[in-house]
Amino acid sequence: MAYKIIEGCVNCWACLPLCPSEAIREALPHFTIDARACTECEGDFADPQCASICPIEGVILDGLGVPVNPPGSLTGIPPDRWAEIRTQIQAR
Amino acid sequence: MELKVISDAAGTPGGGCASSGCGAGGEKLAHLPEAIRAKINNHPCFSEDAHHHYARMHVAVAPACNIQCHYCNRKYDCSNESRPGVVSEVLTPDQAVKKVIAVAAAIPQMTVLGIAGPGDPLANPQRTLETFRQLSEKAPDIKLCVSTNGLALPGLVDEICKHNIEHVTITINCVDPDVGAKIYPWIFWNNRRVTGRKAAEILIEQQQKGLEMLVARGVLVKVNSVLIPGVNAEHLKEVSRVVKAKGAFLHNVMPLIAEPEHGTFYGLMGQRGPTNDELTALQDACAGDMAMMRHCRQCRADAVGMLGEDRGEEFTLDKIAEQDVDYAAAMARRAEVHAAIEASRAAQRNASSETFVSIASLTRRRPARPEPRPVLMAVATTGGGVINQHFGHAREFLVYEASANDVRFVGHRKVDLYCSGDDTCGDGESVLAKTIRLLDGCEVVLCSRIGYEPWGQLESAGIAPNGEHAMEPIEDAIAAVYREMGEAGLLERSGGTAQRMSA
CATH class of the missing domain: 3.30.420.130 (Dinitrogenase iron-molybdenum cofactor biosynthesis domain)
Structure with missing residues (x-):
């Protein structure tokens, strides 16, 4: 099983040096995880390192394709609130 | 401190110098040792008088961060925006050094190079320190400084001193973990994401330890605080007292920037920034304790130019790619310009x-x-x-x-x-x-x-x-x-x- 970085990643580099398997690659439009190299940090750390420092919600998926940091979990911003404000701003 | 002292002393007849014209910079800080005054004389971010004459630049080599602050959103880069944490392009150390050399040659009054993000410089130690190492070698007439949230500071103090960094800014918004828990949702510490009060406790401990270690090594430390009404406004007076007691040299209280458009927690949750009156009142209240800075422009992590202006657009990578600067010649020219500025300041x-x-x-x-x-x-x-x-x-x-x-x-x-x-x-x-x-x-x-x-x-x-x-x-x-x-x-x-x- 392997973690995956998806669209929305801001290429901030935070995860790359932490990966014990050197599975993270700098790439465009966003960084990627080499699925063959990723161990989900098993045997190295209690928590998967990339997902523990990533500041962006929803952009790292676990082996089952589920976001490790779902919307609202890192910023504390209720997802509905963001959607509501975005609509207001666009309506200006 | 010095503003109050001056105004009090000036009230007495025959009390000598009676104005901030007698020194928003070095002169008002006349009680400081000569060595410190020399360090800040041409530093626009540490000396108010200097900011009228000298320019600074930031290079955005440090994208990673190890904490989340409620006033920051790492997703956003609107080109119309100017606030900390926002940049247009992240540079490698080599690109950054090339850019600094190009700017130093084109804007000779640029005396200071800072690394301030867009993440936390010390959460990117290799990139940050490599930039400083090259610059201290290639452009010895530029002052180097770094700003940090302080989490990784204690472990890097010795490296910082090795690279001849004379000025460090630590952003300290609280000394009480209960206040901190309302500002920082999480930190990354010892390979785990830590949340809540515990996160704030660790951050505060590291900030204070880092401050003490820098002061002990003779590095000038400025403390930045973001004034967040209803969260840390009263508390910042205590912060000011604590950091002054530990030897911070200057306290810079900045207003919270929070607009819904920025997508930050505070912006979206309706947390307001302080009014001009609230900011000045708090700065005055803290001024009794230590030197206060009031000229901060809260610039972007890739700003170039005088405080309040940003000429970053003139020095994008594609524009400087072809340039080959003779830095020895540029340095001679820079020295002439600096001498002329000093002559004009003395005359004023x-x-x-x-x-x-x-x-x-x-x-x-x-x-x-x-x-x-x-x-x-x-x-x-x-x-x-x-x-x-x-x-x-x-x-x-x-x-x-x-x-x-x-x-x-x-x-x-x-x-x-x-x-x-x-x-x-x-x-x-x-x-x-x-x-x-x-x-x-x-x-x-x-x-x-x-x-x-x-x-x-x-x-x-x-x-x-x-x-x-x-x-x-x-x-x-x-x-x-x-x-x-x-x-x-x-x-x-x-x-x-x-x-x-x-x-």
């Missing part, structure tokens, strides 16, 4: 002290009269410590308070309020109307020139435009206008309030 200082003696004597001659009321004046300047900008070109105004005792700098007001977008970005209010609202509380605006229409509208709003002091040193001109107002009988106290005004 000499002229100023004459002016201010005469104001003091003006009040002394009429001891029976009540002290004239203080007046706020706004100034349009592009730098050099003189009034040299057209009203309509000003992107920001410096605000000074003139009183019987002194002229003191109290803050700046940005015309575009962190956004340089046009009317489509906001509510359609005209720029002039916004500017007039921005100048609320000021009675005079000094500029080099001003158009007919704004002249009339300013007057209608009770603000006197004044273009008679173009190219004059700011504080001399303000003192002269204040004196004229006194002679015209405009400084009688109304309502008998003895409070100082605020920006």
